Amino acid sequence: MAKDPNTIYVGNKPPMNYVMAVITGFNMSDAEEVTLKARGRAISTAVDVAEIVRNRFFKDAKVHSISIGTEEITPREGGNPRNVSTMEINLRK
């Protein structure tokens, strides 16, 4: 995965961890945009993160675009590949 500080991969940690990452992303090099990426159950967390950022920290930030998709995941322990939903939320201030 890319080390772009303006792309934040949302996983199973509490939302505030990712909120801090978004704030850092916006402040670093005065970035105008930050993208949240999430898969599966973490999609709800990504929406929470975007909403917390917009409502509490960067009130001028806007949701510029949201896209959804599907990725095929092959389990590490073998077995059939299965589909998992993905989401990207692009925030701009």
Added chain:
Amino acid sequence: MAKDPNTIYVGNKPPMNYVMAVITGFNMSDAEEVTLKARGRAISTAVDVAEIVRNRFFKDAKVHSISIGTEEITPREGGNPRNVSTMEINLRK
């Protein structure tokens, strides 16, 4: 909640229940669009539903728009209101 057959409220049931509702919505009165609404953890399920519909059932269906928001929920048993994230996915064919 409105009884509009083209608005589907996604909750905690398995995704295929809602996929069936979307298919019914598209077929009833030859509707051109169906909107999925979800809150909290069900947001991930709503994305799964949209992806399953697009990939397996209506390959010509497009995600027309996705919006996110926040609602304040007051617990029925009392206590402090808390915020919950919401999402709407508008599908068109």
